[in-house]
Each structure stands twice: as C-alpha cells, then as structure tokens.
Amino acid sequence: MSSLNLYLVAIAIWGSTWLAIKFQLGVVAPAVSIVWRFGLSALMLLAYARWKKLNLRFSARQHVWIALQGVFMFGMSYVCVYVSEQYLASGLVAVAFSIIVFWNIILVRLFFGTPINPVAVLAAALGVAGIGLVFLPELTSFSTARESVFGLGLSVIGTLIASLGSMAATRNQAHGLPTVQANGFAMLYGAISVALYAVLTGDSFIFDWSFAYVASLLYLALFGSVLAFGAYLTLMRRIGAERAGYAGVAVPIVALVLSTVVENLRWQAPMVAGVALCLAGNILMLRGSGTRAQVAAEELPRA
Helix, strand or coil, rough: HHHHHHHHHHHHHHHHHHHHHHCCCCCCCCHHHHHHHHHHHHHHHHHHHHHCCCCCCCCHHHHHHHHHHHHHHHHHHHHHHHHCCCCCHHHHHHHHHHCCHHHHHHHHHHHCCCCHHHHHHHHHHHHHHHHHHHHHHHHCCCCHHHHHHHHHHHHHHHHHHHHHHHHHHHHHHHCCCCCCHHHHHHHHHHHHHHHHHHHHCCCCCCCCCHHHHHHHHHHHHHHHHHHHHHHHHHHHHHHHHHCCCCCCHHHHHHHHHHHHHCCCHHHHHHHHHHHHHHHHHHHHHHHHCCHHHHHHHHHCCCC
C-alpha cells in the first residue's frame, strides 16, 4: 500500500473505534477490556506468524526492546487515557492526546538527533489548534478542580508514554525487527502490563459474553489493533514518527464525521474552522519535507 493509503487506513479505523469502545463499557472494567483486546490481538498475530512460518525467535535483548514498545504503546498509554476519561470530557482527552505530534518531534530529536523540521512544527501547531477549536466548548468549560487537573495531567502523561512507544518501535524497526512478529509480542507484553495494573487496582477478570461486547472486542482486536497498528507502524517505518504521529490529530476529525452520521451531531462555526486547520496541517505534514529520524535511527549499532 502507498504511504497515503496506510495513513488513511490507520485514521479511518481508529476514528471508528470510539463506536466499538462504547460497547466495551459497563460490565467489564476498562483495564480488563484492554487486556482482552491486546491479548486477543497478540494471539492473532502470533498465530498468523506461526502459520506463515515466520521467525518467532528473538534474543533476550530484543525481547526487552519489544517489551518496552508494548508496555508503552499498547499498555500504560491506554490505561492513562481510559482513566483520564473518568475525570475529563472525551473532547478534552482528544485535545490532550493530539499533542503527541509535538512529543514525537521532540523525542526523535532527543533520541535520534534528528533536526527539528519547522514545517512539521507549523503543521503540528495548526493541527492542535484545530482540535482545540473543534472541542472548544469542552475547553471553555474546563474546571480547575483537583480531579479535572489530575485527569488532564494523566492524559498528557499518556501521550508522552505513547510517544515513547513510538520511539521504541522506531528503534526496533531500525534494528531490523519484523513488524508482524514484533507487534505480536509487543501486544502480548502490553496486555500483561495492563493485567498487572488491573490486579493491583483490584479489578475482576470477568468476561461479557453478550453479542455487543464480543463483536466490539473482535473489531477492536482485529481492526483497531492488528490492522490499524500494522498500517501505522509500517507508515512510521517509511516516513518517520514525526509525520506518522500526525494521526493523533486526524483521528478525532474522523470520529467527528462519524458522530455526525451516527449521532446527528450539529456542526458549529468553530468546528468548521477547526477541521479546516486540521486539514491544512495534514497537507503540510504529509507533503512537507521528509523526516530524517529513520535515517538517523538506521545508523545505530545493530542488536
């Protein structure tokens, strides 16, 4: 697939996962649902790798780096987002998560020595400002109460953790680790880390056998995790974490469009202006000069 198609696949799937997540809430604790989701995704990927006779043997050091990718990208970042939504409106969480584009720009500079691209910074600023306009009512109604501040801080920490996961994935790709097998083990490690969190917080490991829960879980595991993350990480291998991370800005816009169709959302002037800014940022980011993060990463010593 072309880079553009990979990007569109990732944001289209992730933009629709909010519909499936709604059916995950209620009977099963959110952290436990994350365990089921990524545990099932890991099983799918590793079973596929086994069926295709792909190499599943990695050194202990490689497993450590794969585990870091999994704990950050598929584990703790999801826990932070889920918990923060207990204290914040989903729109505020979307605004906070959109700053992952800035984290990626900073971290590829820090870890890989990549010069900061002014075009990428401008595109990121346009995108985050656009998301802010889209969710302006939630921003203006933000309370400085301790619970709200805690939720906001947790969502920002979650974006940093997710970005660290992208850095670990970039490093793993630069060292030649195959996407399918690495993702399979990374999702397994991510599920284990969330399971430990669930044990510590006293969540019950129950399962909801209703059609809605099972169907939404299968959608999240196969499409939201296996396919979307596969597309995203393949895209990241091609164009770098800076530009691929812009999906964090585009996903809420896709969700907004779907909400218009499914929930008859009424658009207002700030939302239209926000979407326009996001689209402008997308064009700048995807058509701007390519990042050198991947080149710098490939110069690292091989594991």
